[in-house]
Amino acid sequence: MTYTQTQDSLTGGVPDQGEVLRVLEPDGSRVPDATLDPWVSDLSPHELRALHRDMVLTRRLDAEGVALQRQGQLALWAPCRGQEAVQVGTAHALAPGDFVFPSYREHGVLLGRGAQPADYVLAWRGEEHSAYDHTTINAAPPQIIIGAQSLHATGWAMGAQRDGSTDVAVAYYGDGATSQGDVNEAMVFASSFRAPVVFVCSNNQWAISEPVTVQAKYPIAGRAPGFGIPSLRIDGNDALACVAAMRWALDRARRGEGPSFIEAVTYRMGPHTTSDDPTRYREPAEVEAWAQRDPVERLEAYLRAEGILDDGGLEEVARAADALAAEVRAACIGATTRAPETMFDHVYAEPHGGLERQKAEYVEYLAGFEGEGSR
Amino acid sequence: MTALTLGAAINAGLAKALENDDRVLLMGEDIGKLGGVFRVTDGLQQRFGAQRVVDTPLAEAGIVGTAVGLALRGYRPVVEIQFDGFVYPAFDQIVCQVAKLHYRSNGRIRMPLVIRIPWAGGVGAAEHHSESPEAYFVHTAGLRVVAASNPQDAHVMLQQAVASDDPVIFFEPKRLYHSKGEVDLDAALADAPPMHLARVAREGTDATIVTYGAQVRTALDAALAAEDEGISLEVIDLRSLSPIDMNTVAASVRKTGRVVVTHEAAREAGVGAELVASITEQCFSYLETPPQRVTGHDIPYPPSKLEKHHVPDLDRILFAVDRVLEREEEVLR
Numbered sequence: 001m002t003y004t005q006t007q008d009s010l011t012g013g014v015p016d017q018g019e020v021l022r023v024l025e026p027d028g029s030r031v032p033d034a035t036l037d038p039w040v041s042d043l044s045p046h047e048l049r050a051l052h053r054d055m056v057l058t059r060r061l062d063a064e065g066v067a068l069q070r071q072g073q074l075a076l077w078a079p080c081r082g083q084e085a086v087q088v089g090t091a092h093a094l095a096p097g098d099f100v101f102p103s104y105r106e107h108g109v110l111l112g113r114g115a116q117p118a119d120y121v122l123a124w125r126g127e128e129h130s131a132y133d134h135t136t137i138n139a140a141p142p143q144i145i146i147g148a149q150s151l152h153a154t155g156w157a158m159g160a161q162r163d164g165s166t167d168v169a170v171a172y173y174g175d176g177a178t179s180q181g182d183v184n185e186a187m188v189f190a191s192s193f194r195a196p197v198v199f200v201c202s203n204n205q206w207a208i209s210e211p212v213t214v215q216a217k218y219p220i221a222g223r224a225p226g227f228g229i230p231s232l233r234i235d236g237n238d239a240l241a242c243v244a245a246m247r248w249a250l251d252r253a254r255r256g257e258g259p260s261f262i263e264a265v266t267y268r269m270g271p272h273t274t275s276d277d278p279t280r281y282r283e284p285a286e287v288e289a290w291a292q293r294d295p296v297e298r299l300e301a302y303l304r305a306e307g308i309l310d311d312g313g314l315e316e317v318a319r320a321a322d323a324l325a326a327e328v329r330a331a332c333i334g335a336t337t338r339a340p341e342t343m344f345d346h347v348y349a350e351p352h353g354g355l356e357r358q359k360a361e362y363v364e365y366l367a368g369f370e371g372e373g374s375r
Numbered sequence: 376m377t378a379l380t381l382g383a384a385i386n387a388g389l390a391k392a393l394e395n396d397d398r399v400l401l402m403g404e405d406i407g408k409l410g411g412v413f414r415v416t417d418g419l420q421q422r423f424g425a426q427r428v429v430d431t432p433l434a435e436a437g438i439v440g441t442a443v444g445l446a447l448r449g450y451r452p453v454v455e456i457q458f459d460g461f462v463y464p465a466f467d468q469i470v471c472q473v474a475k476l477h478y479r480s481n482g483r484i485r486m487p488l489v490i491r492i493p494w495a496g497g498v499g500a501a502e503h504h505s506e507s508p509e510a511y512f513v514h515t516a517g518l519r520v521v522a523a524s525n526p527q528d529a530h531v532m533l534q535q536a537v538a539s540d541d542p543v544i545f546f547e548p549k550r551l552y553h554s555k556g557e558v559d560l561d562a563a564l565a566d567a568p569p570m571h572l573a574r575v576a577r578e579g580t581d582a583t584i585v586t587y588g589a590q591v592r593t594a595l596d597a598a599l600a601a602e603d604e605g606i607s608l609e610v611i612d613l614r615s616l617s618p619i620d621m622n623t624v625a626a627s628v629r630k631t632g633r634v635v636v637t638h639e640a641a642r643e644a645g646v647g648a649e650l651v652a653s654i655t656e657q658c659f660s661y662l663e664t665p666p667q668r669v670t671g672h673d674i675p676y677p678p679s680k681l682e683k684h685h686v687p688d689l690d691r692i693l694f695a696v697d698r699v700l701e702r703e704e705e706v707l708r
Contacts, residue, residue, distance in 0.1 A: 099447075099448075101444075128481065129475075129478065129479035129480075129481075130479050130480055130481075133483055134447075134480060134483060134484060135483065140447065141476070141479050141480055141484075145467060145471050145472070148440065148467065148468065148471065148472055150440075151436065151437060151439075151440025151441050151443065151444065151468065152440060152441075152443045152444040152447060152472070153444060154440075154441050154444060155440065155441030155442055155443055155444020155445040155446075155447070155448070156444035156445065156447050156448045157444070158441060158444065158445060158448075159444065159445045159447075159448030159449065159450050160448060162426065162450075163448070169444070181436055181464070182436055182437075182440060182467075182468070185432070185434040185436050185437035185440065186437065186440070186441075188432045188434060188437060189431070189432060189434070189437050189441050192432055345481075345482070346477055346478050346480075346481055346482035347477070347478050347516050347517055348477070348517065348519070348541050349477055349482070349485055349487075349539075349540035349541045350539060350540055350541055352519070352541075352571075352617075352618050353571065353618040353619075353620065353621070353622075354617065354618035354619060354621075355516070355618070357621075
């Protein structure tokens with residue numbers, strides 16, 4: 001039970017209905033799936049509402065990030081619209097002791113780990129390289145180098161295994177990363193050492209302007225078994241499928257069965273980053289087709305049909321989303337740039353003579369401007 | 376004191392590090408049962424188990440990258456890169472991840488990682504087995520780079536590197552692996568000179584030779600030969616390439632007024648270039664003659680039958696000494 005996609009169907013852009021595992025159809029109707037069903041049968045209305053709420057919050061946070069960039073408040077933003085289900089769904093399945101190694105696009109994962117408003121924007125604004133405390137939210141700094149974090153997750157998992165704990169590491173990356181050596185080396189190490197790590201590949205169809213067909217002539221989930229790692233290919237726009245697949249993988253890891261691989265087939269609705277222009281490389285019809293599979297609307301339709309969510313509930317969630325956006329905006333606009341001499345700090349954990357000399361020289365240079373107003 | 380080869384001295388240092396801290400673990404290709412291709416980790420897996428001395432898949436980025444994750448989890452990994460020329464596949468993990476995580480996280484993440492690299496030439500090895508990549512790492516902020524030149528230093532500096540909360544690139548001169556020296560195995564680590572300090576390997580008054588690694592031995596040989604001609608050479612063993620202990624270097628240059636820098640790595644933008652620039656900045660008025668560099672050529676490491684023409688030898692060093700002593704014409708006549 002894994003993937004069933006053929007090579008030909010990969011070239012179509014939008015996968016067939018039957019190629020991925022799902023329990024929610026695009027219209028929100030519930031369909032049975034023998035693999036996924038056992039992992040989501042116990043989800044309570046409360047948990048389902050929380051899942052929906054975090055997806056809406058992620059979407060609002062993302063919209064705010066784009067707006068702040070357009071207003072010149074952020075230097076850059078990597079939109080995650082369309083990928084809320086895989087990010088929030090998988091993050092919801094985690095235990096507090098698990099540790100995530102995100103890429104730069106995983107805003108919904110960070111939300112699930114408890115990131116604070118400032119944590120989302122300070123790096124994109126250029127104030128910090130990573131604003132959040134990794135120990136507070138059990139998340140490594142967001143990774144820019146494609147796929148490098150897959151090895152860190154594997155190593156962390158090897159450590160967790162040595163410690164005799166049931167903590168699991170999760171590496172998040174996109175389809176483009178699967179072309180990288182690091183991602184493949186991570187699978188070798190994870191498999192060889194039976195490391196409790198989950199690889200979550202958000203196949204959002206595009207690595208900047210390169211379609212997944214340039215990277216993969218075979219379903220990405222199909223590669224993992226070759227490393228001895230079981231995989232699932234799921235509908236990444238189906239939040240319940242994402243929760244289920246992640247629970248499956250986490251359970252395997254906690255039981256000492258080693259790594260798992262999840263390919264979540266989804267779509268990056270926006271640009272790669274705010275500097276990108278996707279109209280140069282993809283067709284409006286493709287984007288429109290994926291808009292019909294929207295993950296937030298899909299879960300909403302399901303929850304409404306089940307009587308778990310009503311207009312009142314939706315309004316409440318919308319208010320929470322607005323509040324988060326306002327906090328993010330305030331954290332962004334209220335950010336203060338650190339004193340220049342602090343850029344020399346934390347290069348080393350222990351004193352480094354050469355750098356200390358350089359810092360002293362620069363501090364002395366800056367002191368020469370004192371009293372001349374702003375530099 | 377015990378007479379040990381440099382390789383055995385490192386082995387003893389690794390054993391102490393494993394003994395003293397159960398968060399220390401060794402990782403690398405062939406380091407377990409085989410004891411490493413140079414036998415530097417000989418017997419350690421037998422003694423400490425396969426969980427502490429880990430034979431890894433043949434993937435350098437994998438070795439370093441998983442060590443990053445282990446460090447994040449609180450371990451202190453010591454990884455072995457089998458040969459100098461094999462470090463390049465791990466280069467991204469070293470310069471983008473290992474070196475920067477402390478900075479990126481505002482000091483919240485520590486990377487107490489040691490990357491051991493059997494290093495440089497002179498052993499008649501195949502291609503990619505004799506390289507001197509130190510300048511790449513010296514140029515990267517966040518890394519400490521050290522090079523041992525003798526068994527005692529190798530033994531102590533290895534343990535200091537493991538104890539450091541910073542990532543350390545630890546260069547082991549492979550052509551000295553089998554050379555013996557006295558090692559004090561019982562000395563307390565706290566009493567040893569810190570690894571960032573240079574060592575005056577030989578005192579002299581006429582000129583200073585600054586070097587590191589296996590070239591220290593060549594420089595000492597040159598100094599001995601020069602002594603026969605009545606020339607007194609001071610030899611500085613840098614030990615640490617990042618940071619460079621400029622205090623010790625500058626004190627020597629101010630004393631002698633003449634300086635030769637030698638290393639096996641290529642010349643352009645190498646450690647020697649940094650040394651000469653810093654010496655010129657800090658000691659210009661003390662210099663009697665322009666500093667000289669004696670280095671490997673700006674070529675890929677040559678086939679081993681030609682390596683004796685690439686690795687600076689005693690004669691090339693003495694030739695440069697003649698230049699800084701302005702004896703060049705005299706010699707040529």
